[in-house]
Amino acid sequence: MNIGLWVVAGLVAAAFLFSGVFKLALSHEKYVAAQPWAGDAPRWAPRALGVLEVLGALGLVLPAAAGIAPVLVPIAATGLALVMAGAVALHLRRGEVPALVPSGVLLVLAAVVAWGRFGPYAF
Template sequence: MHIALWIIAGLLAAAFLAAGLMKLAQPRERLVASGMGWAGDFPDGMIKAIGALEVLAAIGLILPAALGIAPVLVPLAALGLVVLMIGAAIVHARRKEFPMIGANVVLLALAAVVAWGRFGPHSL
């Protein structure tokens, strides 16, 4: 299970690092044009904050465990992603973008597995 948690954490970290960097690097108009219609409903600062949280969570899923420094940050980062995905699902539901909620639920479930595993039976 330890290896499976590392794989899941690595996949989550890669996905959220890419998504977060995209939100940090691109202006809101480009995000909306690239298919993130929800970005048009939020101010630039909020989009940048979401991107920063995603990048920090991606780092928090890997570095503390890999370096052996404050490994309790791994499940906390995973819990942060759970909360972020709940918020994302709510936004997509309000915008009636129901197919997008599926991706949120999958990412939420993966983050919840990492949080459960690292807080509980397979903590570092």
């Protein structure tokens, strides 16, 4: 199960790293064209989420890999699960059903990592 949690954490980290860099790299106008929800949000929101996603992605892997403060792994996973819970709520409210699938999957996977690393498979 430990190896499975590492694999899931790595996949979740890769997804959030990609998503966060995407939010940080694009101009606000280009990001709104790609993700319409951002047009209704404050201008700073996508960048703030991008920073949280990049930090969360790093927090899923680096502390345990380096052996320094591995307790940060389940904390990062919990934070990313909360971000995805917000994304699911946003997409539900906006009626964006296709966007629920990736958000929901990432929510469940981040929650599994948090459960496993806080619980029976802690470092």
